């Protein structure tokens with residue numbers, strides 16, 4: 544069994560959907576196909592929710608109607624027979640009437656999540672109908688019956704494992720099972736999601752739960768590049784990554800992967816392959832348990848970081864000081880990414896500033912507190928074990944013209960991180976590419 548996930552661009556037009564259908568029917572292997580919403584749809588659904596939050600049902604209605612027209616055009620292009628066109632039109636009318644029903648009610652974050660879920664519900668139904676039209680035995684599994692999060696909003700892995708295994712056992716004989724990425728139910732049974740880009744996470748959770756042979760993430764680029772191709776010139780695909788390296792890159796901003804999606808695959812030891820729907824024969828990137836000695840693999844950047852420094856000459860060396868500091872973050876459910884300590888202070892970074900004011904108020908009891916917002920963590924990933932001498936020098940050398948606020952090295956053998964100002968992000972990434980990968 545393999546799990547194949549196709550992202551928004553990969554199913555972004557009727558033609559792309561047809562190409563995906565060709566890819567998934569190219570062999571007889573049993574597979575689970577996880578689909579995102581067609582590209583742009585989730586953003587449009589966010590826009591609709593925003594209008595409804597702002598009590599502007601007319602604005603929301605206009606966008607819903609435009610989106611419906613777009614989908615009705617897709618129907619004409621995607622299907623051949625009037626029977627499947629009509630069946631899909633009927634389904635879409637019901638879907639869009641459902642979306643319109645939210646313009647008549649008070650919208651909270653609960654309704655918003657229901658609205659956001661419709662993109663994946665639509666794309667999976669359209670793809671299933673297309674395969675059925677072509678006589679391919681396909682079963683649509685409802686992710687809302689399979690994927691659930693627990694009270695900490697973390698995937699409930701045992702539940703997922705039990706539900707996906709049961710769903711397949713109870714419905715044998717299918718070569719292709721289609722399901723929605725991104726969407727799930729929470730611990731209270733309400734419709735929820737695994738956060739933006741969450742279809743990768745669904746695929747990895749299902750692949751790990753089924754102990755699949757491989758998880759394939761099909762997207763619009765030939766695998767993980769050695770730097771962000773949207774920002775840096777002349778990036779190149781990395782052919783192989785260790786699970787730990789991929790996990791660091793995803794967590795520290797490589798958009799090709801959802802930040803935490805590698806964890807379940809890593810624990811289950813299921814390899815993840817990143818592939819390009821636009822160029823299906825390109826080798827892409829394999830993520831597995833192999834570690835290549837002495838290689839720096841890639842650079843990634845995570846935006847929206849806040850740095851908090853607590854200075855306290857009196858308290859720092861006293862035992863228990865760091866615990867007190869960390870407990871304040873824990874109390875406010877705010878996780879810390881980077882930590883640096885000195886004799887007189889400690890600096891930490893967070894990517895969630897929602898509870899910043901409360902956190903600062905409590906930290907002030909322990910010393911002088913300073914905050915730098917709008918920072919970026921730039922993370923260099925590869926073999927950075929202490930045997931591999933010289934790489935940190937090279938990385939620091941690359942940044943000799945750039946003001947660096949914090950450096951973190953030694954937390955793992957795979958990562959050195961630099962905290963810089965957002966305005967310096969582009970030149971930091973380019974400088975690292977030039978020096979580490981010789982791309983200037």
Ligand code: ADP
Pocket residue numbers: 549550551552553579740761762763764766767768769770771772773796797798799800841843
């Ligand atoms: P999908 O819709 O298939 O999930 P995403 O847009 O989420 O696709 O992810 C693919 C995009 O990630 C690429 O088009 C690329 O612009 C961006 N990206 C950012 N960093 C990297 C990287 N290091 N390697 C490859 N792609 C990256």
Ligand code: ASP
Pocket residue numbers: 550551579580585586662724725738739740741742743
């Ligand atoms: N459709 C969702 C999003 O746009 C999930 C995904 O594409 O992975 O974030």
Ligand code: MG
Pocket residue numbers: 550740743798799800801
């Ligand atoms: Mg994505």
